Amino acid sequence: MTQFVLAVVLGLLFAFGTFLVLRRDILRVVWGVVIYSQAANVYLITMGGLSGVAPIISGHAVENPDTVTDPLVQALVLTAIVISFGTTAFALVLTYRIYEEHGTIDLQKLGETGGEV
Template sequence: MSETAAAHPQFVLAAVLGLLFALGTFLVLRRDIVRVVWGITIISQATNAYLVTMGGFAGSVPIISGHGGHGSTTDPLVQALVLTAIVIGFGTTAFALVLTYRVYEEHGTIDMNELGEST
């Protein structure tokens, strides 16, 4: 790892999260429904990563933080909420993909422009 990345990890994290949000936005703006679903999934996972990092990484376990002189701990509430968001996001993505498959069976296409013209 370069000296700059080691000294300023928040800039590397900001760049990676920015790229994930950009990729998700790019996919959401496509005509293919499957790509839109994956774009929404990528955006939600980037949001989860952002929330975890804003919760803080202190490097100590909350249960034993009083031992050894570490004063700061990681907030477990943020991690629990993000874990719940990951599970709900997985279920929502699976449901959206099943709905996309049903649309394909009914209309023979998953192109949103063609679906708009067929109604």
């Protein structure tokens, strides 16, 4: 049952991210990419395994090594979260600069001007 709920949540996250990426507003596009990255992180965590014990909690002497959760996936997702935070901050600063230069963040209006100031 847990896997079904996570599959539905992941599907909704990717669908909502797609919906936002296809908008005309640059800010919504940025948030759509953020939702994509977080959905990918949740996907990696679920594929890494939800059952099992953390090796740091169970100690070094584990009776069954198959029940230990792989910590590599968690470390990679933690790194991805930090990188996506920096990328999001950079994209938001670029969006603000576009608004300052052009007075709009509408992609269609920006395309009509050809990027001229």
